[in-house]
Amino acid sequence: MKQLKFYFSKTSLSSNDLAAKLQGFLMSQLSKEYADFLHEQETNPYSQFVLNESSYQVWVVNLLTEQACEEMQPILLELERIDLESYSEKLIVEKLEVRQLPVSQLIELFNSEEQQETFTIQLLTPTSFKVAGEYVIFPTVRLLFQSLMQKYSRLYPELNRFDEELLDYLVQHSKITSYHLQTHYFSVHRKKLPAFKGKLTIKLHGASTLRSFVRMLLAFGEYSGVGMKTSMGMGGMKIEERKT
Amino acid sequence: MKQLKFYFSKTSLSSNDLAAKLQGFLMSQLSKEYADFLHEQETNPYSQFVLNESSYQVWVVNLLTEQACEEMQPILLELERIDLESYSEKLIVEKLEVRQLPVSQLIELFNSEEQQETFTIQLLTPTSFKVAGEYVIFPTVRLLFQSLMQKYSRLYPELNRFDEELLDYLVQHSKITSYHLQTHYFSVHRKKLPAFKGKLTIKLHGASTLRSFVRMLLAFGEYSGVGMKTSMGMGGMKIEERKT
Numbered sequence: 001m002k003q004l005k006f007y008f009s010k011t012s013l014s015s016n017d018l019a020a021k022l023q024g025f026l027m028s029q030l031s032k033e034y035a036d037f038l039h040e041q042e043t044n045p046y047s048q049f050v051l052n053e054s055s056y057q058v059w060v061v062n063l064l065t066e067q068a069c070e071e072m073q074p075i076l077l078e079l080e081r082i083d084l085e086s087y088s089e090k091l092i093v094e095k096l097e098v099r100q101l102p103v104s105q106l107i108e109l110f111n112s113e114e115q116q117e118t119f120t121i122q123l124l125t126p127t128s129f130k131v132a133g134e135y136v137i138f139p140t141v142r143l144l145f146q147s148l149m150q151k152y153s154r155l156y157p158e159l160n161r162f163d164e165e166l167l168d169y170l171v172q173h174s175k176i177t178s179y180h181l182q183t184h185y186f187s188v189h190r191k192k193l194p195a196f197k198g199k200l201t202i203k204l205h206g207a208s209t210l211r212s213f214v215r216m217l218l219a220f221g222e223y224s225g226v227g228m229k230t231s232m233g234m235g236g237m238k239i240e241e242r243k244t
Numbered sequence: 245m246k247q248l249k250f251y252f253s254k255t256s257l258s259s260n261d262l263a264a265k266l267q268g269f270l271m272s273q274l275s276k277e278y279a280d281f282l283h284e285q286e287t288n289p290y291s292q293f294v295l296n297e298s299s300y301q302v303w304v305v306n307l308l309t310e311q312a313c314e315e316m317q318p319i320l321l322e323l324e325r326i327d328l329e330s331y332s333e334k335l336i337v338e339k340l341e342v343r344q345l346p347v348s349q350l351i352e353l354f355n356s357e358e359q360q361e362t363f364t365i366q367l368l369t370p371t372s373f374k375v376a377g378e379y380v381i382f383p384t385v386r387l388l389f390q391s392l393m394q395k396y397s398r399l400y401p402e403l404n405r406f407d408e409e410l411l412d413y414l415v416q417h418s419k420i421t422s423y424h425l426q427t428h429y430f431s432v433h434r435k436k437l438p439a440f441k442g443k444l445t446i447k448l449h450g451a452s453t454l455r456s457f458v459r460m461l462l463a464f465g466e467y468s469g470v471g472m473k474t475s476m477g478m479g480g481m482k483i484e485e486r487k488t
Contacts, residue, residue, distance in 0.1 A: 176382075179425075182425070
């Protein structure tokens with residue numbers, strides 16, 4: 001998996017609007033075949049969102065599969081400026097950062113002995129879940145882990161099958177112990193979706209394999225995002241480093 | 245119902261600790277008979293909490309029944325300074341504010357045609373609910389309304405019986421549409437109870453009697469507080485005035 005971060009001077013667009021436009025731009029750069037392929041996927045092999053960071057707007061694009069890297073990375077690496085259809089100013093790429101998490105390293109995380117019992121997750125962009133047709137604007141460990149497990153098993157079916165019992169076990173052995181969250185409505189295609197952002201801490205109790213599994217899921221989540229519409233700018237997440 | 249607000253110069257105590265000490269002080273001022281009576285109540289006919297307001301700490305004491313007013317108001321109105329057992333500095337009452345909400349006015353709220361469909365509630369002090377032995381640190385409309393309806397029916401049994409069907413109806417016709425909340429652990433008797441504070445907005449849809457009922461419940465809630473341990477400093481709430 002690859003993560004590309006493009007730094008632009010701040011535009012007059014909100015991060016929500018800029019993410020929507022950049023999503024359109026990204027699709028326009030792909031081969032028709034690959035764009036068509038993406039449209040058919042239940043889980044997109046990429047995610048993207050925009051952050052405001054002091055004087056920059058940062059476009060974060062995550063490529064989640066080998067194929068997504070092959071198809072999209074060459075195009076992305078060549079970008080020096082971006083002409084958005086419905087925005088007059090050019091976006092100049094002032095800085096580009098690339099980091100990667102090979103799948104082998106994910107597996108290593110799962111096989112290593114994880115000591116950490118509490119994990120703090122920053123939900124960097126508006127995050128939401130849909131349950132039985134309703135948007136859910138409060139997180140639960142079930143919704144968070146279910147989303148990550150589903151994305152992981154859909155993108156890496158050869159490594160992982162979605163396991164309902166494992167999810168139940170995870171839910172029974174974890175708990176949100178603190179949070180600081182607020183709602184943020186996110187515009188997608190003229191609809192305003194109820195969502196929330198901020199941070200939350202999950203405490204695990206139980207076997208160390210559980211901790212390792214969660215560590216792996218969250219590391220994956222930094223690339224995949226969590227919840228719905230992660231290709232539209234929603235659900236960008238990050239593990240907060242522990243203060244030592 | 246009466247609300248007394250005592251303004252003290254800021255102490256070195258947290259609002260949590262000061263509320264605990266003031267609760268002890270308050271009990272020590274009552275007649276033994278009335279203190280014993282209070283100990284037997286499932287729902288206390290008073291609530292109290294402490295707020296930090298610029299250079300003041302404000303002690304808010306709510307007297308919820310006629311009897312509580314008779315027993316406690318004369319003692320409270322006479323306070324000019326407070327000697328806490330385990331705190332060396334005297335608390336000087338620099339300002340006292342009294343407001344009241346007669347029960348007749350509550351009933352009037354219920355009988356009037358309420359137009360407002362959305363209500364924003366500030367949870368001023370850490371708020372928590374206990375469900376099946378577990379602390380719940382995310383609000384739901386059910387938990388909020390259930391708590392207020394229970395307190396109201398216990399304190400005013402002649403006006404109101406707790407009605408499970410009405411609660412169900414209320415829950416079906418209301419929704420938390422936005423919030424900004426964070427967890428705060430609240431110390432009670434050396435235990436740290438998980439709780440949260442901040443604000444949330446509830447939107448109602450349905451008949452105007454429902455809106456009137458909610459308006460009444462929330463007006464009551466400004467005095468009773470919401471959730472657990474409202475006599476220890478938790479669950480202090482306020483309806484946020486609408487910006488016009």
